[in-house]
Amino acid sequence: MGDFYIGLVLVPMTIGALAAVSCALLGNFLVLRKQSLMGDAVSHVVLPGIVVAFIVTGSISVWPMLLGAAAAALISALLIELVRNLGKVEPGAAMGVVFTALFALGVVLLEQSDTRQVHFDVEHALYGNLESLVWLSGMDAQSLFDRQALADLPPQLARLALALVAVVIFLIAFWRQLVVSTFDPVFAQATGVPVRLVGAALISLVAIVAVTAFEAVGAIITIAMLICPAAAARLMTNRLIPQLLWSVLFALLSAVVGFWAAGSGMALIGSGFSVSAAGMIAAVSGIILAACALAAPQRRGAAG
Protein backbone atom coordinates (compact mmCIF):
# COMPACT_ATOMS: atom_id res chain seq x y z
CA MET A 1 0.00 0.00 0.00
CA GLY A 2 1.77 3.11 -1.20
CA ASP A 3 1.64 6.55 0.30
CA PHE A 4 -1.53 8.48 -0.31
CA TYR A 5 -3.41 5.24 -0.96
CA ILE A 6 -5.85 5.95 1.86
CA GLY A 7 -6.34 9.58 0.92
CA LEU A 8 -6.45 9.24 -2.85
CA VAL A 9 -8.19 5.92 -3.28
CA LEU A 10 -9.87 4.65 -0.14
CA VAL A 11 -11.57 7.93 0.81
CA PRO A 12 -13.24 8.67 -2.52
CA MET A 13 -14.04 4.98 -2.94
CA THR A 14 -15.71 4.96 0.46
CA ILE A 15 -17.70 8.06 -0.40
CA GLY A 16 -18.88 6.38 -3.58
CA ALA A 17 -19.75 3.22 -1.67
CA LEU A 18 -21.71 5.10 1.01
CA ALA A 19 -23.76 6.88 -1.64
CA ALA A 20 -24.30 3.66 -3.54
CA VAL A 21 -25.44 1.65 -0.51
CA SER A 22 -27.81 4.35 0.81
CA CYS A 23 -29.45 4.69 -2.58
CA ALA A 24 -29.60 0.93 -3.16
CA LEU A 25 -31.35 0.24 0.16
CA LEU A 26 -34.10 2.76 -0.55
CA GLY A 27 -34.16 1.73 -4.19
CA ASN A 28 -35.55 -1.69 -3.23
CA PHE A 29 -38.75 -0.06 -2.06
CA LEU A 30 -38.93 2.34 -5.00
CA VAL A 31 -38.63 -0.58 -7.43
CA LEU A 32 -41.26 -2.64 -5.58
CA ARG A 33 -43.61 0.37 -5.46
CA LYS A 34 -43.05 1.05 -9.16
CA GLN A 35 -41.60 4.44 -8.29
CA SER A 36 -38.13 3.87 -9.73
CA LEU A 37 -38.41 7.09 -11.70
CA MET A 38 -38.26 8.99 -8.44
CA GLY A 39 -34.47 9.28 -8.82
CA ASP A 40 -34.86 11.02 -12.16
CA ALA A 41 -37.58 13.22 -10.74
CA VAL A 42 -35.41 14.32 -7.84
CA SER A 43 -32.39 14.94 -10.10
CA HIS A 44 -34.43 17.30 -12.27
CA VAL A 45 -36.00 19.33 -9.48
CA VAL A 46 -32.60 19.95 -7.93
CA LEU A 47 -32.10 22.68 -10.54
CA PRO A 48 -35.03 24.94 -9.51
CA GLY A 49 -34.12 24.16 -5.92
CA ILE A 50 -30.60 25.49 -6.11
CA VAL A 51 -31.60 28.44 -8.30
CA VAL A 52 -34.23 29.52 -5.78
CA ALA A 53 -31.79 28.93 -2.94
CA PHE A 54 -29.30 31.20 -4.72
CA ILE A 55 -31.92 33.89 -5.36
CA VAL A 56 -33.01 33.85 -1.73
CA THR A 57 -29.59 33.69 -0.07
CA GLY A 58 -27.33 35.16 -2.73
CA SER A 59 -24.76 32.56 -1.85
CA ILE A 60 -23.43 29.53 -3.66
CA SER A 61 -22.06 27.83 -0.57
CA VAL A 62 -23.00 24.25 0.10
CA TRP A 63 -25.66 24.39 2.78
CA PRO A 64 -28.12 26.78 1.10
CA MET A 65 -27.76 24.75 -2.10
CA LEU A 66 -28.35 21.47 -0.27
CA LEU A 67 -31.34 22.83 1.62
CA GLY A 68 -32.82 24.36 -1.52
CA ALA A 69 -32.40 21.13 -3.43
CA ALA A 70 -33.85 19.06 -0.61
CA ALA A 71 -36.82 21.42 -0.25
CA ALA A 72 -37.49 21.26 -3.98
CA ALA A 73 -37.29 17.47 -3.89
CA LEU A 74 -39.78 17.31 -1.03
CA ILE A 75 -42.14 19.74 -2.77
CA SER A 76 -41.94 17.67 -5.94
CA ALA A 77 -42.72 14.50 -3.97
CA LEU A 78 -45.83 16.18 -2.55
CA LEU A 79 -46.84 17.47 -5.97
CA ILE A 80 -46.43 14.00 -7.47
CA GLU A 81 -48.75 12.53 -4.82
CA LEU A 82 -51.22 15.36 -5.46
CA VAL A 83 -51.20 14.89 -9.24
CA ARG A 84 -51.57 11.14 -8.77
CA ASN A 85 -54.56 11.47 -6.49
CA LEU A 86 -56.34 14.36 -8.19
CA GLY A 87 -55.59 13.29 -11.75
CA LYS A 88 -56.07 9.56 -11.05
CA VAL A 89 -53.02 8.82 -13.20
CA GLU A 90 -50.34 6.22 -12.72
CA PRO A 91 -47.29 7.18 -10.64
CA GLY A 92 -44.94 7.25 -13.63
CA ALA A 93 -47.09 9.80 -15.45
CA ALA A 94 -47.43 11.94 -12.34
CA MET A 95 -43.65 11.96 -11.90
CA GLY A 96 -43.07 12.79 -15.54
CA VAL A 97 -45.42 15.77 -15.41
CA VAL A 98 -44.06 17.17 -12.17
CA PHE A 99 -40.36 16.85 -12.76
CA THR A 100 -40.35 18.22 -16.29
CA ALA A 101 -42.51 21.16 -15.22
CA LEU A 102 -40.28 21.97 -12.26
CA PHE A 103 -37.12 21.53 -14.32
CA ALA A 104 -38.53 23.96 -16.90
CA LEU A 105 -39.33 26.37 -14.10
CA GLY A 106 -35.72 26.09 -12.99
CA VAL A 107 -34.46 26.91 -16.49
CA VAL A 108 -36.75 29.95 -16.73
CA LEU A 109 -35.70 31.18 -13.29
CA LEU A 110 -32.07 30.72 -14.23
CA GLU A 111 -32.51 32.88 -17.35
CA GLN A 112 -34.57 35.56 -15.63
CA SER A 113 -32.36 36.07 -12.62
CA ASP A 114 -28.82 37.20 -12.04
CA THR A 115 -27.75 33.63 -11.65
CA ARG A 116 -26.41 33.72 -15.18
CA GLN A 117 -23.23 35.19 -13.80
CA VAL A 118 -22.91 32.26 -11.49
CA HIS A 119 -21.20 29.31 -13.00
CA PHE A 120 -23.46 26.31 -12.72
CA ASP A 121 -21.30 23.42 -13.64
CA VAL A 122 -23.52 20.98 -15.48
CA GLU A 123 -20.79 18.44 -15.93
CA HIS A 124 -20.08 18.44 -12.21
CA ALA A 125 -23.75 17.92 -11.45
CA LEU A 126 -23.99 14.97 -13.82
CA TYR A 127 -20.79 13.07 -13.28
CA GLY A 128 -19.99 14.30 -9.82
CA ASN A 129 -16.48 14.83 -8.73
CA LEU A 130 -15.59 11.65 -7.00
CA GLU A 131 -11.89 11.71 -7.94
CA SER A 132 -11.46 15.13 -6.37
CA LEU A 133 -12.94 14.12 -3.01
CA VAL A 134 -9.50 13.21 -1.80
CA TRP A 135 -7.94 13.45 1.61
CA LEU A 136 -4.56 15.02 1.14
CA SER A 137 -3.70 14.80 4.83
CA GLY A 138 -4.32 11.09 4.74
CA MET A 139 -0.85 9.94 3.80
CA ASP A 140 -0.73 6.79 5.87
CA ALA A 141 -2.58 4.80 8.49
CA GLN A 142 -1.20 7.11 11.19
CA SER A 143 -3.33 9.99 9.96
CA LEU A 144 -6.47 8.01 10.80
CA PHE A 145 -5.70 8.84 14.43
CA ASP A 146 -4.55 12.38 13.84
CA ARG A 147 -7.27 14.81 14.79
CA GLN A 148 -5.89 17.57 12.63
CA ALA A 149 -5.61 15.38 9.59
CA LEU A 150 -9.10 14.00 10.14
CA ALA A 151 -10.48 17.54 10.06
CA ASP A 152 -9.33 17.69 6.43
CA LEU A 153 -11.49 14.78 5.37
CA PRO A 154 -13.89 15.79 2.61
CA PRO A 155 -17.13 16.84 4.33
CA GLN A 156 -19.09 14.66 1.90
CA LEU A 157 -17.79 11.61 3.73
CA ALA A 158 -19.50 12.55 6.99
CA ARG A 159 -22.65 13.77 5.25
CA LEU A 160 -23.08 10.53 3.33
CA ALA A 161 -22.26 8.41 6.38
CA LEU A 162 -24.99 10.29 8.21
CA ALA A 163 -27.39 9.70 5.31
CA LEU A 164 -26.67 5.97 5.44
CA VAL A 165 -27.28 5.89 9.19
CA ALA A 166 -30.59 7.70 8.66
CA VAL A 167 -31.62 5.17 5.99
CA VAL A 168 -30.78 2.19 8.21
CA ILE A 169 -32.62 3.67 11.21
CA PHE A 170 -35.65 4.41 9.04
CA LEU A 171 -35.73 0.88 7.62
CA ILE A 172 -35.45 -0.73 11.04
CA ALA A 173 -37.97 1.54 12.74
CA PHE A 174 -40.63 1.38 10.03
CA TRP A 175 -39.84 -2.05 8.55
CA ARG A 176 -43.21 -3.71 9.08
CA GLN A 177 -45.25 -0.68 8.06
CA LEU A 178 -43.08 -0.23 4.99
CA VAL A 179 -43.31 -3.87 3.93
CA VAL A 180 -47.04 -4.29 4.43
CA SER A 181 -47.94 -0.96 2.83
CA THR A 182 -45.72 -1.76 -0.15
CA PHE A 183 -47.18 -5.24 -0.71
CA ASP A 184 -50.83 -4.62 0.16
CA PRO A 185 -51.72 -0.99 0.88
CA VAL A 186 -55.44 -1.72 1.26
CA PHE A 187 -54.84 -4.38 3.89
CA ALA A 188 -52.25 -2.15 5.57
CA GLN A 189 -54.76 0.66 5.86
CA ALA A 190 -57.38 -1.71 7.25
CA THR A 191 -54.98 -2.73 10.01
CA GLY A 192 -54.37 0.90 10.89
CA VAL A 193 -51.01 1.53 9.17
CA PRO A 194 -50.75 5.21 8.12
CA VAL A 195 -50.03 4.18 4.53
CA ARG A 196 -49.75 7.68 3.08
CA LEU A 197 -47.50 8.89 5.85
CA VAL A 198 -45.19 5.91 5.37
CA GLY A 199 -45.06 6.57 1.62
CA ALA A 200 -44.36 10.26 2.16
CA ALA A 201 -41.61 9.46 4.68
CA LEU A 202 -39.97 7.08 2.20
CA ILE A 203 -40.03 9.62 -0.61
CA SER A 204 -38.74 12.37 1.66
CA LEU A 205 -35.82 10.22 2.69
CA VAL A 206 -35.12 9.37 -0.95
CA ALA A 207 -35.07 13.10 -1.69
CA ILE A 208 -32.67 13.88 1.14
CA VAL A 209 -30.34 10.99 0.35
CA ALA A 210 -30.41 11.72 -3.38
CA VAL A 211 -29.58 15.39 -2.91
CA THR A 212 -26.73 14.55 -0.52
CA ALA A 213 -25.41 12.02 -3.02
CA PHE A 214 -25.75 14.40 -6.00
CA GLU A 215 -23.58 16.96 -4.32
CA ALA A 216 -20.87 14.40 -3.63
CA VAL A 217 -20.95 11.96 -6.51
CA GLY A 218 -23.29 13.39 -9.14
CA ALA A 219 -26.62 12.46 -10.63
CA ILE A 220 -25.51 9.48 -12.67
CA ILE A 221 -24.44 7.31 -9.76
CA THR A 222 -27.45 8.37 -7.73
CA ILE A 223 -30.03 7.50 -10.35
CA ALA A 224 -28.26 4.28 -11.27
CA MET A 225 -27.93 3.21 -7.64
CA LEU A 226 -31.61 3.88 -6.88
CA ILE A 227 -32.58 1.39 -9.58
CA CYS A 228 -29.88 -1.03 -10.76
CA PRO A 229 -28.78 -2.85 -7.57
CA ALA A 230 -32.37 -3.31 -6.37
CA ALA A 231 -33.60 -4.49 -9.77
CA ALA A 232 -30.68 -6.92 -10.05
CA ALA A 233 -31.19 -8.12 -6.47
CA ARG A 234 -34.87 -8.86 -7.16
CA LEU A 235 -33.70 -11.37 -9.76
CA MET A 236 -31.45 -13.16 -7.27
CA THR A 237 -34.02 -14.06 -4.61
CA ASN A 238 -37.69 -14.32 -3.82
CA ARG A 239 -37.55 -12.87 -0.32
CA LEU A 240 -37.29 -9.28 0.72
CA ILE A 241 -34.47 -9.29 3.28
CA PRO A 242 -32.12 -11.34 1.07
CA GLN A 243 -33.06 -8.94 -1.73
CA LEU A 244 -31.91 -5.98 0.37
CA LEU A 245 -28.65 -7.73 1.20
CA TRP A 246 -28.00 -8.58 -2.45
CA SER A 247 -28.66 -4.97 -3.40
CA VAL A 248 -26.11 -3.78 -0.83
CA LEU A 249 -23.57 -6.28 -2.18
CA PHE A 250 -24.19 -5.14 -5.77
CA ALA A 251 -23.90 -1.48 -4.74
CA LEU A 252 -20.58 -2.11 -2.99
CA LEU A 253 -19.33 -4.17 -5.91
CA SER A 254 -20.24 -1.40 -8.35
CA ALA A 255 -18.54 1.25 -6.24
CA VAL A 256 -15.32 -0.66 -5.67
CA VAL A 257 -14.96 -2.27 -9.08
CA GLY A 258 -16.14 0.88 -10.87
CA PHE A 259 -13.75 3.15 -9.02
CA TRP A 260 -10.86 0.79 -9.56
CA ALA A 261 -11.67 0.25 -13.24
CA ALA A 262 -11.93 3.98 -13.91
CA GLY A 263 -8.35 4.53 -12.70
CA SER A 264 -6.07 1.55 -12.42
CA GLY A 265 -8.19 -0.59 -14.69
CA MET A 266 -7.78 1.81 -17.58
CA ALA A 267 -4.01 1.85 -17.00
CA LEU A 268 -3.99 -1.95 -17.06
CA ILE A 269 -5.47 -2.10 -20.52
CA GLY A 270 -2.81 0.34 -21.69
CA SER A 271 -4.92 3.48 -21.77
CA GLY A 272 -2.89 6.52 -20.81
CA PHE A 273 -5.71 8.31 -19.03
CA SER A 274 -8.45 7.37 -16.60
CA VAL A 275 -12.20 7.82 -17.10
CA SER A 276 -14.93 9.25 -14.85
CA ALA A 277 -15.26 7.11 -11.74
CA ALA A 278 -18.95 7.99 -11.39
CA GLY A 279 -19.64 6.94 -14.96
CA MET A 280 -17.72 3.71 -14.51
CA ILE A 281 -19.52 2.88 -11.23
CA ALA A 282 -22.89 3.40 -12.89
CA ALA A 283 -21.75 1.33 -15.86
CA VAL A 284 -20.67 -1.53 -13.62
CA SER A 285 -24.07 -1.51 -11.90
CA GLY A 286 -25.67 -1.73 -15.33
CA ILE A 287 -23.46 -4.66 -16.26
CA ILE A 288 -24.42 -6.44 -13.02
CA LEU A 289 -28.10 -5.89 -13.81
CA ALA A 290 -27.62 -7.22 -17.33
CA ALA A 291 -25.82 -10.29 -16.00
CA CYS A 292 -28.62 -10.95 -13.51
CA ALA A 293 -31.27 -10.51 -16.17
CA LEU A 294 -29.53 -13.15 -18.26
CA ALA A 295 -28.49 -15.66 -15.65
CA ALA A 296 -30.00 -15.01 -12.21
CA PRO A 297 -32.05 -17.78 -10.56
CA GLN A 298 -35.31 -15.83 -10.20
CA ARG A 299 -35.39 -13.95 -13.47
CA ARG A 300 -38.93 -13.25 -14.59
CA GLY A 301 -40.49 -15.87 -16.72
CA ALA A 302 -38.02 -18.50 -15.62
CA ALA A 303 -39.52 -18.70 -12.17
CA GLY A 304 -42.95 -20.01 -13.10
Next chain:
Amino acid sequence: MRWAATRPLPVSTANWPVAEMNVHVADSGAALKVRGLSVAYGDKPALSSVDAAFQQGRMSAIVGPNGAGKSTLLKAAMGIIPSISGDALFFGRPLDEVRSRIAYVPQRASVDWDFPATVIDVVLMGLYRSLGPFKLIGRGQRALALNCLEEVDMVSLADRQIGQLSGGQQQRVFIARALAQKADLLLLDEPFAGVDAATEKTIITLLKKLVREGGTAVAVHHDLSTVTAYFDDVLVLNVRRIANGPVDKAFTEEHLAEAYGGRLVQPEPELA
Protein backbone atom coordinates in the same frame (compact mmCIF):
# COMPACT_ATOMS: atom_id res chain seq x y z
CA MET B 1 -57.16 -23.28 15.99
CA ARG B 2 -59.85 -21.77 18.15
CA TRP B 3 -62.08 -19.01 17.09
CA ALA B 4 -63.76 -17.37 20.05
CA ALA B 5 -66.27 -14.67 19.32
CA THR B 6 -64.61 -11.98 21.28
CA ARG B 7 -60.92 -11.92 21.52
CA PRO B 8 -59.14 -8.67 22.21
CA LEU B 9 -55.98 -9.11 20.16
CA PRO B 10 -54.31 -12.06 21.84
CA VAL B 11 -50.71 -12.82 21.00
CA SER B 12 -50.64 -16.24 22.55
CA THR B 13 -53.56 -18.28 23.72
CA ALA B 14 -52.07 -18.76 27.17
CA ASN B 15 -52.87 -15.35 28.58
CA TRP B 16 -56.43 -14.65 27.54
CA PRO B 17 -58.29 -13.26 30.47
CA VAL B 18 -61.38 -15.42 30.75
CA ALA B 19 -63.57 -12.54 31.79
CA GLU B 20 -62.67 -10.53 28.70
CA MET B 21 -63.49 -13.39 26.40
CA ASN B 22 -67.11 -13.24 27.33
CA VAL B 23 -67.52 -9.50 27.54
CA HIS B 24 -69.25 -9.14 24.20
CA VAL B 25 -71.24 -12.34 24.15
CA ALA B 26 -74.16 -10.67 25.86
CA ASP B 27 -74.59 -8.02 23.18
CA SER B 28 -75.76 -9.96 20.17
CA GLY B 29 -76.16 -6.82 18.11
CA ALA B 30 -74.63 -5.88 14.80
CA ALA B 31 -71.00 -6.64 14.12
CA LEU B 32 -71.12 -3.88 11.54
CA LYS B 33 -73.74 -1.22 11.15
CA VAL B 34 -73.55 1.56 8.58
CA ARG B 35 -75.84 4.55 8.78
CA GLY B 36 -76.53 6.97 5.97
CA LEU B 37 -73.28 6.07 4.22
CA SER B 38 -72.65 8.07 1.05
CA VAL B 39 -69.57 7.85 -1.16
CA ALA B 40 -68.84 9.48 -4.52
CA TYR B 41 -66.09 9.00 -7.08
CA GLY B 42 -65.77 12.45 -8.58
CA ASP B 43 -69.37 13.57 -9.10
CA LYS B 44 -70.62 10.03 -9.65
CA PRO B 45 -72.37 8.63 -6.58
CA ALA B 46 -71.11 5.19 -5.57
CA LEU B 47 -73.22 4.82 -2.45
CA SER B 48 -76.25 6.89 -1.63
CA SER B 49 -77.22 7.12 2.02
CA VAL B 50 -77.00 3.40 2.69
CA ASP B 51 -78.23 1.91 5.97
CA ALA B 52 -77.27 -1.67 6.63
CA ALA B 53 -76.58 -3.99 9.54
CA PHE B 54 -74.64 -7.24 9.65
CA GLN B 55 -75.48 -9.35 12.68
CA GLN B 56 -72.97 -11.12 14.89
CA GLY B 57 -72.69 -14.85 14.44
CA ARG B 58 -74.06 -14.72 10.90
CA MET B 59 -72.72 -15.09 7.37
CA SER B 60 -73.75 -12.12 5.28
CA ALA B 61 -73.45 -11.48 1.56
CA ILE B 62 -73.41 -8.15 -0.20
CA VAL B 63 -74.83 -8.60 -3.70
CA GLY B 64 -75.65 -6.25 -6.54
CA PRO B 65 -74.65 -5.52 -10.13
CA ASN B 66 -71.22 -4.25 -11.19
CA GLY B 67 -70.70 -0.72 -9.96
CA ALA B 68 -73.33 -1.15 -7.25
CA GLY B 69 -70.85 -0.07 -4.58
CA LYS B 70 -70.40 -3.43 -2.85
CA SER B 71 -66.63 -3.20 -2.36
CA THR B 72 -66.98 0.52 -1.81
CA LEU B 73 -69.25 -0.11 1.17
CA LEU B 74 -66.64 -2.28 2.89
CA LYS B 75 -63.80 0.09 2.06
CA ALA B 76 -65.69 3.16 3.23
CA ALA B 77 -66.71 1.41 6.44
CA MET B 78 -63.03 0.59 7.07
CA GLY B 79 -61.98 4.17 6.34
CA ILE B 80 -59.91 3.05 3.34
CA ILE B 81 -61.75 5.47 1.08
CA PRO B 82 -63.35 8.68 2.31
CA SER B 83 -67.11 8.93 2.67
CA ILE B 84 -69.16 12.08 2.15
CA SER B 85 -71.53 11.39 4.99
CA GLY B 86 -72.70 8.68 7.32
CA ASP B 87 -70.79 6.47 9.69
CA ALA B 88 -69.96 2.87 10.47
CA LEU B 89 -70.04 1.21 13.87
CA PHE B 90 -68.32 -2.08 14.61
CA PHE B 91 -69.75 -3.93 17.60
CA GLY B 92 -71.40 -0.64 18.48
CA ARG B 93 -68.12 1.24 18.58
CA PRO B 94 -66.10 3.42 16.22
CA LEU B 95 -63.50 1.59 14.12
CA ASP B 96 -60.44 2.85 15.97
CA GLU B 97 -61.58 1.30 19.25
CA VAL B 98 -62.10 -2.17 17.83
CA ARG B 99 -59.78 -2.34 14.83
CA SER B 100 -57.99 -5.41 16.15
CA ARG B 101 -61.28 -7.36 16.17
CA ILE B 102 -61.69 -6.90 12.42
CA ALA B 103 -59.88 -8.67 9.58
CA TYR B 104 -60.21 -7.27 6.09
CA VAL B 105 -59.48 -9.46 3.07
CA PRO B 106 -58.89 -7.32 -0.03
CA GLN B 107 -59.54 -8.45 -3.58
CA ARG B 108 -56.83 -10.82 -4.66
CA ALA B 109 -56.15 -8.81 -7.80
CA SER B 110 -55.44 -5.66 -5.82
CA VAL B 111 -51.85 -6.63 -5.04
CA ASP B 112 -48.76 -7.42 -7.10
CA TRP B 113 -48.09 -11.10 -6.48
CA ASP B 114 -44.58 -10.72 -7.85
CA PHE B 115 -43.61 -9.21 -4.49
CA PRO B 116 -40.56 -10.96 -2.97
CA ALA B 117 -42.33 -12.89 -0.23
CA THR B 118 -43.19 -16.47 0.56
CA VAL B 119 -46.59 -17.78 1.58
CA ILE B 120 -45.72 -17.74 5.28
CA ASP B 121 -44.29 -14.20 5.02
CA VAL B 122 -47.71 -12.99 3.89
CA VAL B 123 -49.56 -14.87 6.62
CA LEU B 124 -47.21 -13.37 9.21
CA MET B 125 -48.29 -9.91 8.05
CA GLY B 126 -51.54 -10.69 9.84
CA LEU B 127 -49.57 -10.56 13.09
CA TYR B 128 -47.76 -7.27 12.46
CA ARG B 129 -50.38 -5.22 14.25
CA SER B 130 -50.33 -7.31 17.41
CA LEU B 131 -46.54 -7.61 17.37
CA GLY B 132 -45.88 -3.89 17.04
CA PRO B 133 -42.82 -2.56 15.26
CA PHE B 134 -39.97 -4.30 17.06
CA LYS B 135 -41.04 -7.60 18.61
CA LEU B 136 -39.35 -10.25 16.55
CA ILE B 137 -41.22 -13.10 14.94
CA GLY B 138 -40.49 -16.21 16.96
CA ARG B 139 -41.36 -19.86 17.03
CA GLY B 140 -44.82 -19.17 18.45
CA GLN B 141 -45.76 -16.80 15.64
CA ARG B 142 -44.50 -19.19 12.99
CA ALA B 143 -46.46 -22.03 14.55
CA LEU B 144 -49.58 -19.87 14.57
CA ALA B 145 -49.07 -18.92 10.93
CA LEU B 146 -48.63 -22.60 10.00
CA ASN B 147 -51.83 -23.39 11.89
CA CYS B 148 -53.67 -20.83 9.81
CA LEU B 149 -52.21 -22.32 6.63
CA GLU B 150 -53.34 -25.74 7.82
CA GLU B 151 -56.91 -24.40 7.98
CA VAL B 152 -56.79 -23.56 4.29
CA ASP B 153 -54.80 -26.67 3.35
CA MET B 154 -51.67 -24.76 2.33
CA VAL B 155 -49.01 -25.92 4.80
CA SER B 156 -47.05 -27.77 2.13
CA LEU B 157 -46.66 -24.52 0.18
CA ALA B 158 -45.54 -22.38 3.15
CA ASP B 159 -42.15 -21.58 1.66
CA ARG B 160 -43.28 -21.05 -1.91
CA GLN B 161 -42.96 -17.65 -3.54
CA ILE B 162 -46.42 -16.11 -3.76
CA GLY B 163 -46.08 -15.35 -7.47
CA GLN B 164 -45.93 -19.08 -8.18
CA LEU B 165 -49.37 -19.78 -6.72
CA SER B 166 -52.61 -20.30 -8.60
CA GLY B 167 -55.44 -17.81 -8.10
CA GLY B 168 -57.19 -20.12 -5.68
CA GLN B 169 -54.01 -20.66 -3.68
CA GLN B 170 -53.42 -16.90 -3.50
CA GLN B 171 -56.93 -16.45 -2.13
CA ARG B 172 -56.24 -19.12 0.50
CA VAL B 173 -53.12 -17.22 1.57
CA PHE B 174 -55.20 -14.09 2.04
CA ILE B 175 -57.73 -16.05 4.10
CA ALA B 176 -54.92 -17.53 6.22
CA ARG B 177 -53.54 -14.04 6.84
CA ALA B 178 -56.99 -12.95 8.03
CA LEU B 179 -57.17 -16.01 10.34
CA ALA B 180 -53.82 -15.01 11.84
CA GLN B 181 -55.40 -11.71 12.87
CA LYS B 182 -57.74 -13.67 15.16
CA ALA B 183 -60.55 -11.28 14.46
CA ASP B 184 -64.21 -11.58 15.39
CA LEU B 185 -65.40 -10.05 12.14
CA LEU B 186 -64.14 -10.99 8.68
CA LEU B 187 -64.80 -8.60 5.84
CA LEU B 188 -64.09 -10.28 2.50
CA ASP B 189 -64.01 -8.51 -0.84
CA GLU B 190 -64.98 -11.08 -3.50
CA PRO B 191 -63.34 -14.08 -1.85
CA PHE B 192 -64.58 -16.42 -4.58
CA ALA B 193 -63.63 -14.36 -7.63
CA GLY B 194 -61.50 -16.37 -10.02
CA VAL B 195 -60.86 -19.29 -7.69
CA ASP B 196 -61.20 -23.00 -8.43
CA ALA B 197 -64.09 -25.08 -7.11
CA ALA B 198 -61.95 -26.84 -4.48
CA THR B 199 -60.78 -23.51 -3.06
CA GLU B 200 -64.32 -22.16 -2.98
CA LYS B 201 -65.42 -25.20 -1.02
CA THR B 202 -62.48 -24.95 1.40
CA ILE B 203 -63.15 -21.28 2.05
CA ILE B 204 -66.91 -21.57 2.52
CA THR B 205 -66.51 -24.58 4.83
CA LEU B 206 -63.99 -22.65 6.89
CA LEU B 207 -66.14 -19.52 7.06
CA LYS B 208 -69.18 -21.53 8.11
CA LYS B 209 -67.13 -23.14 10.86
CA LEU B 210 -65.94 -19.76 12.11
CA VAL B 211 -69.48 -18.45 12.17
CA ARG B 212 -70.72 -21.54 14.04
CA GLU B 213 -68.08 -20.80 16.64
CA GLY B 214 -69.43 -17.30 17.11
CA GLY B 215 -67.54 -15.33 14.46
CA THR B 216 -69.07 -13.07 11.86
CA ALA B 217 -68.36 -12.93 8.12
CA VAL B 218 -69.44 -10.36 5.56
CA ALA B 219 -68.53 -11.07 1.93
CA VAL B 220 -68.98 -9.17 -1.28
CA HIS B 221 -70.43 -11.88 -3.47
CA HIS B 222 -71.14 -12.24 -7.16
CA ASP B 223 -72.59 -15.66 -7.73
CA LEU B 224 -76.33 -15.32 -7.09
CA SER B 225 -76.81 -19.08 -7.47
CA THR B 226 -74.90 -19.82 -4.25
CA VAL B 227 -76.29 -17.07 -2.00
CA THR B 228 -78.96 -19.26 -0.45
CA ALA B 229 -76.57 -22.16 0.16
CA TYR B 230 -73.75 -20.07 1.60
CA PHE B 231 -75.28 -17.20 3.51
CA ASP B 232 -77.66 -16.44 6.36
CA ASP B 233 -78.24 -12.79 5.58
CA VAL B 234 -77.94 -10.58 2.55
CA LEU B 235 -77.66 -6.95 1.59
CA VAL B 236 -79.00 -6.28 -1.90
CA LEU B 237 -77.35 -3.12 -3.08
CA ASN B 238 -77.36 -0.88 -6.09
CA VAL B 239 -75.84 2.43 -5.01
CA ARG B 240 -78.73 2.63 -2.55
CA ARG B 241 -79.94 -0.11 -0.29
CA ILE B 242 -82.58 -2.34 -1.88
CA ALA B 243 -83.01 -4.89 0.91
CA ASN B 244 -81.15 -6.11 3.97
CA GLY B 245 -82.04 -9.05 6.17
CA PRO B 246 -82.31 -12.85 6.30
CA VAL B 247 -81.87 -14.49 2.92
CA ASP B 248 -85.45 -15.81 2.73
CA LYS B 249 -86.87 -12.30 3.22
CA ALA B 250 -84.33 -10.06 1.48
CA PHE B 251 -83.10 -12.25 -1.38
CA THR B 252 -86.30 -12.19 -3.41
CA GLU B 253 -86.98 -11.98 -7.14
CA GLU B 254 -88.56 -8.61 -6.60
CA HIS B 255 -85.54 -7.12 -4.83
CA LEU B 256 -83.11 -8.62 -7.32
CA ALA B 257 -85.14 -7.27 -10.22
CA GLU B 258 -84.96 -3.87 -8.60
CA ALA B 259 -81.20 -4.12 -8.10
CA TYR B 260 -80.32 -5.60 -11.48
CA GLY B 261 -82.72 -3.42 -13.43
CA GLY B 262 -85.28 -6.06 -14.37
CA ARG B 263 -82.84 -8.31 -16.23
CA LEU B 264 -81.81 -11.07 -13.92
CA VAL B 265 -78.62 -11.89 -15.75
CA GLN B 266 -75.80 -13.51 -13.95
CA PRO B 267 -73.08 -10.88 -13.85
CA GLU B 268 -69.52 -11.77 -14.76
CA PRO B 269 -67.26 -12.05 -11.73
CA GLU B 270 -65.14 -8.93 -11.65
CA LEU B 271 -61.52 -9.18 -10.69
CA ALA B 272 -60.42 -5.64 -10.07
